[in-house]
Amino acid sequence: MKLSPIVRYSLLxxxxxxxxxLALWLVGLRSxxxxxxxVVGAAVLSIIISTLVLAPLRREYTQDLIARREAKAAxxxxxxxxxxxxxxxxxxxxxxxxxxxxxxxxxxxxxxxxxxxxxxEEPEEFx
Numbered sequence: 580m581k582l583s584p585i586v587r588y589s590l591l592x593x594x595x596x597x598x599x600x601l602a603l604w605l606v607g608l609r610s611x612x613x614x615x616x617x618v619v620g621a622a623v624l625s626i627i628i629s630t631l632v633l634a635p636l637r638r639e640y641t642q643d644l645i646a647r648r649e650a651k652a653a654x655x656x657x658x659x660x661x662x663x664x665x666x667x668x669x670x671x672x673x674x675x676x677x678x679x680x681x682x683x684x685x686x687x688x689x690x691x692x693x694x695x696x697x698x699x700e701e702p703e704e705f706x
Contacts, residue, residue, distance in 0.1 A: 584640035591633055596625040 582590075599621035608617040650656065 584636060584643045588633060588636045588640050591636065592625065592629050595629050596621055599624040599628070
């Protein structure tokens with residue numbers, strides 16, 4: 580599942596901020612009196628870091644917003660934010676169930692060729 584650009588950008592901004600909080604806490608801003616400095620310092624550092632590091636994601640996010648706004652203004656259907664499985668979950672689950680049943684059928688046939696041992700029984704070497 581691919582997350583929308585806004586979700587990815589926001590999550591990374593939060594991670595950068597909490598990473599800066601952790602880094603400043605490890606540096607020594609730990610007391611209650613230093614808490615405002617910790618938060619302000621982490622905010623400033625995270626703004627600088629995210630401006631430099633997250634520029635490509637910010638451009639992608641902006642292009643996504645522009646495309647959605649233009650589609651809405653033109654009366655076209657708004658593009659999906661998430662990439663969905665074209666078959667859907669139920670089709671994938673059905674294929675997996677069919678493959679499992681086919682494997683079980685082959686195993687049952689193989690057991691009949693080996694002297695008719697039931698699948699529920701354990702082999703003699705394990706008894």
